[in-house]
Amino acid sequence: MIDRLTAFVDRLRQVGVPVSTSEVIDASTALSFISWSERSVFRSALAATLIKNGTHRPVFETLFDIYFPQMVGELQQEPDSEQPSSKNDAKPLDDMTSEVLEALLRMDLELLDRLAEEAIARYAGMMPGRPVGGRYYQWKVEQALDMNAITERLTQMLGGSGPGGETAGSVLTALLAREDATARMGELRRRIERIIRGRLISDRGPEAMARALSRPLPEEVEFLQATSEDLAEMKRTIAAMSRRLAARLAYKHHRTKRGRIDFRKTIRRSLETGGTPLEPKYRHRTNRPDLIVMCDVSGSVASFSRFALSLLYALSQHFRKIRSFAFVDAIDEVTHFFEQAEMEEAARRVRTEANVVWLDGHSDYGHAFSQFLQRYGDALSPKTTVLVLGDARSNFRDPLAERLHEIRDRVRKLYFLNPEPHRHWDTGDSIVSKYSPVCDGVFEVRNLRQLAQFIERIG
Amino acid sequence: MxxxxxxxxxxxxxxxxxxxxxxxxxxxxxxxxxxxxxxxxxxxxxxxxxxxxxxxxxxxxxxxxxxxxxxDESKALYEWNYRKQLLRIQADENKDWSKTEEDIFSEDYLLGRPLLDAxxxxxxxxxxxxxxxxxxxxxxxxxxxxxxxxxxxxxxxxxxxxxxxxxxxxxxxxxxxxxxxxxxxxxxxxLEYPSIEREKEILMTKVPDMPEALAERVAEVVRAVRNLELKKSPSIAESIDWARSLIALGRDSLEDGEIAETLGVLLKHSVDIDKARGALTAK
Structure with missing residues (x-):
């Protein structure tokens, strides 16, 4: 067991989860106190001692399934023998679908397990030794079962409406039914995924499987390469980070011995020491920052700008005074899009309604900055912090760094966050070095980890 | 243990x-x-x-x-009791200083703060x-x-x-x-927000006279509300408060109209309330 544990920990470390030796010792100590027969207890005990960051939990779960598979014996017996037989007396697809629906409706987990097994045997076409990832098989099974149609019908059935699709119940009932259906489908998906993974492990062995499955941790996914799935996963973390950023910028300098002496407090405190003021007390001003965010939404940084928009969205939930701007070669205020709407809606409106194109829709930082000064200059104040999000690729147009300088002079801090790797800065049309002298800092922010570092640094 | x-x-x-x-x-x-x-x-x-x-x-x-x-440490760990020390020094004015010094830095003059107390x-x-x-x-x-x-x-x-x-x-x-x-x-x-099942049980333990069907409904609605992107998602305590107020109002079911009236118990930002009302009830 210790061998298994160390192999597991090694793999965790390889994908970037920090696990210290003392934590491994804790884990093995913990294992001596619990019974290993209950898998969920075993798993929770390992998670509690090894994983100290909520976002690492999904990676942990995946690897846990690989290294400590459930019912190993059972999974190995059938795959080959079962396939031909099930093909012969195969039920038509419709029967399968309605059985799945039935199982989901009653949440009959055993039946669901069995159906998932059957569906995989029939539709996945798994063959030993094929160098295909689990996602492919999963996709095939889900296509064959037509998961979307099942979700639709399940929603209707849970909502108590007729098969025609006319919702009989209220908006609320419909909404709740949809959420419920989605949750139940998730249950089915997880089952299919687990079974496929189990089969693959018995085919290829855990090491190969772990290597194939190791995706980067959410905080290491590069913004410029992020898929929409990645972005959806990041959303939660982004929300937490913007709260952190809000806390950072509002930092009260309690411990610095500066500012005006608070006589009342000092005298009051001196009573304890017989009237001698040993410890002077100071007045503190709480620093409520205004935030201005300018975000490049041009095509060259498309997935970054999707990320940046979700950051903007999250920030606007936490800052009372935030104004957001989007630009390509013109700049437009987009604050109001974020005030009411959902994230997706806000992003859509930024793309369609904001006036961010002036000439040809190629980024022009200089023009954006000068237009900002012209139109929104009065938004700047000594309490303002400005964040510019973009790759500083200005298509060889005039950088107009003095405009940015002018902005800098009128605010508290100005930071530039660049999603490109440092080594690409100042190559081609990138003009980072034109802007960096006037900024309080230019940061490479390629992933959430670097965003977190930025937040810690500016405290 | x-x-x-x-x-x-x-x-x-x-x-x-x-x-x-x-x-x-x-x-x-x-x-x-x-x-x-x-x-x-x-x-x-x-x-x-x-x-x-x-x-x-x-x-x-x-x-x-x-x-x-x-x-800081004087609030978290410990603090010397200046007042008592000063009194002691005054009282001992003509005595041997090294003895006094030893005494005023003894445990009697130590004010325990939470960490030290524990x-x-x-x-x-x-x-x-x-x-x-x-x-x-x-x-x-x-x-x-x-x-x-x-x-x-x-x-x-x-x-x-x-x-x-x-x-x-x-x-x-x-x-x-x-x-x-x-x-x-x-x-x-x-720790995350509880599953519907667990929240339902929590509601039934914390709110006496809570019918099971209503508890489940409340738990479902609260989850739907938490899935919206809000300034502040409702806490467990708030969902208990909400269930209590529904009981106090004599409600035994939960439909669109009733939700709109009592959302203020669940959500504390007017933006959130508007958003939830829009999502949960007919426009």
């Missing part, structure tokens, strides 16, 4: 806290390997409540240290360090000695070791990443 995670569940339940397997196992592990339990999660998922009920279940005296920015206590205690993420890094480092070696060093006095190891629970809202050093010393529990 607890014998198994199931015992933890049972003990917590007696104190009115409904746990799940994950919570029970984490508490059990922290208890058996003798390490602090660090609970992280959004506001209102019952972190502090878990610590309180745990204290009751152990049983142990609860000592609470509420963290805030600017908390260490010095001879009866079982549970030390709750609440919202540890509000501390700045230096203050966080203050905790390390206590949390791993169970001792406090006082330069003028010496080292005070724990008579018995206190149970320690730290909570964090994750507004900042805690240091690796602190995390390494703890057993970690990420």
């Amino acid at each position: 607890f014998e198994s995670p199931d015992r933890v569940t049972a003990a917590l339940k007696k104190g009115g806290y409904l746990s799940d397997a994950e919570i029970a196992t984490s508490v059990f592990v922290a208890d058996s390997i003798g390490k602090p339990l660090l609970i992280e999660g959004p506001a209102g998922v019952g972190k502090t409540e878990l610590a309180k009920c745990l204290a009751e279940a152990l049983p142990a005296r609860l000592i609470r240290l509420q963290c805030y920015e600017g908390l 260490i010095r206590s001879s009866d079982p205690v549970l030390l709750l360090i609440d919202e540890v993420d509000r501390l700045d890094l230096e203050a966080e480092a203050l905790m390390l000695e206590v949390l791993s070696d169970w001792q406090v060093s006082i330069p003028e006095f010496g080292v005070i070791r724990a008579q018995r190891r206190p149970w320690v629970v730290l909570t964090s809202n994750a507004t900042r990443e805690l240091s690796e050093a602190l995390k390494r010393r703890c057993v970690f529990l990420a």
